[in-house]
Amino acid sequence: MISRKKFLHLAGLGIVSSLVPNFLLARFVESSSADNDIPTLLKTARRLRKQGRLNAAKNKYEQVLALDASEIRAYNGIRKILLSKKHKELEVIQLYQQASANIPTNLRIKRRLYSQYTKAALGNKKITGQLNIPGGRILTYVKERYEELLLQNYPNKKNLEKELAKIDKYIALNVDTVDTRKNKELKKYRRENRNAHKQRFNHLTAQETVQELAALKAKEPSNDRLPQIREMSKVNISALRAEKDYSGALDAASIYLETIDKSDPYFIKQFRELSKQLNNIDDLVRFENYNHTQKKTFWSALALFDVYFKQSEVLNSPGSSVMDSLIQEISARSENPQQNFETITRQVKYLILKGDFTAARTKLFALCRQKAGTSDAHSIDRVNLIIAKFYSRQGSSNDKSRILEIVNNPTRFIENEDELTRHTALLNLNRSNNKPIHLQQLQQNINNL
Numbered sequence: 269m270i271s272r273k274k275f276l277h278l279a280g281l282g283i284v285s286s287l288v289p290n291f292l293l294a295r296f297v298e299s300s301s302a303d304n305d306i307p308t309l310l311k312t313a314r315r316l317r318k319q320g321r322l323n324a325a326k327n328k329y330e331q332v333l334a335l336d337a338s339e340i341r342a343y344n345g346i347r348k349i350l351l352s353k354k355h356k357e358l359e360v361i362q363l364y365q366q367a368s369a370n371i372p373t374n375l376r377i378k379r380r381l382y383s384q385y386t387k388a389a390l391g392n393k394k395i396t397g398q399l400n401i402p403g404g405r406i407l408t409y410v411k412e413r414y415e416e417l418l419l420q421n422y423p424n425k426k427n428l429e430k431e432l433a434k435i436d437k438y439i440a441l442n443v444d445t446v447d448t449r450k451n452k453e454l455k456k457y458r459r460e461n462r463n464a465h466k467q468r469f470n471h472l473t474a475q476e477t478v479q480e481l482a483a484l485k486a487k488e489p490s491n492d493r494l495p496q497i498r499e500m501s502k503v504n505i506s507a508l509r510a511e512k513d514y515s516g517a518l519d520a521a522s523i524y525l526e527t528i529d530k531s532d533p534y535f536i537k538q539f540r541e542l543s544k545q546l547n548n549i550d551d552l553v554r555f556e557n558y559n560h561t562q563k564k565t566f567w568s569a570l571a572l573f574d575v576y577f578k579q580s581e582v583l584n585s586p587g588s589s590v591m592d593s594l595i596q597e598i599s600a601r602s603e604n605p606q607q608n609f610e611t612i613t614r615q616v617k618y619l620i621l622k623g624d625f626t627a628a629r630t631k632l633f634a635l636c637r638q639k640a641g642t643s644d645a646h647s648i649d650r651v652n653l654i655i656a657k658f659y660s661r662q663g664s665s666n667d668k669s670r671i672l673e674i675v676n677n678p679t680r681f682i683e684n685e686d687e688l689t690r691h692t693a694l695l696n697l698n699r700s701n702n703k704p705i706h707l708q709q710l711q712q713n714i715n716n717l
Contacts, residue, residue, distance in 0.1 A: 269678035274592075274696055281638065285383060287526055304335065306332055306335055306336060306339060309328050309329075309332045309335075310328075310329075310341055310342065310345070312328050312333070312334060313325045313326075313328035313329045313342075314345065316328060317345065317348065317349060320600045322349045322353075323351065325345065325348060326349050328341040329343075329346045329349075329405075329570055331348075333482060335413040337370040337508060338370050340367070340371065340374065340377070341715045343363060343364075343366075343367040343377070346363055347363060347364075348374045349358060349564055350363065355388055355705050357384070357388065357392055358389070358395050358398060359433075360384055361381070361384045361385070361388065361395070361399065363376060364381035364384055365381060366382055367381075368381050372586065374418060374421070375417055375422050375611070376423075378413070378417065379414075379417060379422070379428065379431075382410045382413050382414060383431075384408050385399065385401070385406050385409070385410050386406070386407065386435065387609070388406065389407050389410070389438075389443070390438070390443055390444065390448075390508070391448060393475075396444075401450065405444065405445075407435055407438055407439050407443070408439065408446050410430065411435045411436065411439065413431070414428060414432045414435065418432070418601065432657065437457070441453050441457060447596065457478065459633065469500075469503045472503065472507060472511060473511075473664040474504070474507040474508045474510075474511045474516070476507075477500065477503050477507045477508075478504060480499045480500055481497070481501060481504050482503075484496055484497050484500055485497060494528070497528065497714045498524075498528070498529075498532070501520065501528070501535070502534060504520050505517045505520050505535075505538055508520060509680050510513075513544055514545060514546055515546065516571055518538075518539065518542040518546060518548065519540055521538040521539040522539060522551075523541060525555075526537060530558075530562075533563075534642055534681055537653045539552075539555065539633060540552065540571075544554075547582060549575065549578060549579045549582060550579075552575045552578075553579060555574050556571050556572040556575045557572060558569075559571065559572070565601070566598065566601035566602060566603070566607055567602060569594055569597045569598050570598055570610060570614070572594060573591060573594040573595065573598060573614060573632075574614075575690055576588065576590060576591050577591065577617065577618065577621065580621060581621070586621060586622045586623065587618060587621055587622055592620065595614065595615060595618060597612060598610075598611050599611055599615075608638075609635075609639075609647065611636050611640065612631060612638070613635065613650065613651070613654060615631055616628050616631045616635060616654055616658075617654060617657070618633055619631060620654075620657060620658055620661050623661070625658070625661075626664060629658070629688060632651075632654070632655060632688060632691065633687070633688070633691050634660045635651055635654075636651065636692065636694060636695040637690035637691070637694075639651055639695055639698075640694045640698075641695070641698055642698065643699060643700040644700070645700045645701070645702075645703065645706040645707075646706065648695060648699045649675075649694060649706055649709070649710045651673060651695055652671055652692070652695070652696070653710065653713050653714065655671060656671050656690055656713075656714045656717055657669045657717055658688075659671075660717040667689075668714060668717065669714075670689070670691065671714065672707075672714065673694050674689065674692050674696055675699065675707065675710065676707075677698070678692075678693040678694070678695075678696040678697045679693070680693075680696070681693035682694070682697075
């Protein structure tokens, strides 16, 4: 006799056993349906590609093509996967050949195939031998195919005509038959193209660059558009500076740093230069404080000290406790000869600013000994200018002016009775005079003190 408890237990097992096959069957049917559903397969493939699971994504795209060999989205997906890897140029061409055979009416696919042929002809000799192009010369074959596309009412006719003109030029230059390393005409053509590309916005006024930049920013946000915005922002600043609208150029640099990229070196350089030129020191102090907070490097500390130094010069103040701390931090972070040179130049300038001429003089001796024997006019003249500032702050205009005499004829002052003069002569003993512009700049900077 079955007890009530055992009866309920057996009944429960019966219900579960009847549900499990149905559940598994439903999952099997669902899986089979997904494997035959092109939109679902494409969505899954795209997700896998975004996750970096490229082989799994490629398998899904191939499943799509097995169901419909004319599904262009699958070809595009495989193309993106191949282009994300190195040395897949031949496979990309083979993919386009397959697509062109399965979708013979798609003119865009044909153009992409011919474009890949052109790229191979311009330099990838390993591939060209495997293409089996009728007639042998790839560029001639591509030219004929482009002419056929134009007769078939290709949708973007102007671009195709430009591409055809380029192919004609390549054929005339024998790009596909002469070694590119020895093809002087090709090198000249490419050089001219690079220069033309760099100068393509030179005709725009500052106002026109502002309008072009606004039009770019008004479009739907995209990572692919950021390089275009950056380039037009650079053109905008160059145009504003050319028209001497320095305030507008500073605003443009500031807007880019605030809204696009706070760490872009080009715009940081522009912001620093223009802020100093316009004596916009307060904003520069805020920026350098932020920059140093983010980076905490020797160079960020140096930039922050320099702007505080500039502020002290403008306010005619002897420095601050913040500058004292920065000098200590710069010294602690200095790790190589170049950084040591930058450190000691700041120490000397700061001592001069504070009026401690005795300590500054001692440091100058060390700085002159450090650079003695070198020929680099740029770094030597930086020390020459600091020495000139040392004399200027003490009111010694004759000593300041004599520096140019020492630079021009250092041997004359090697035995001078003044120790700093002797060190200055030693500093300039091997100074290079190959570029007169260095001496002209030094003279101008000394006159401006």
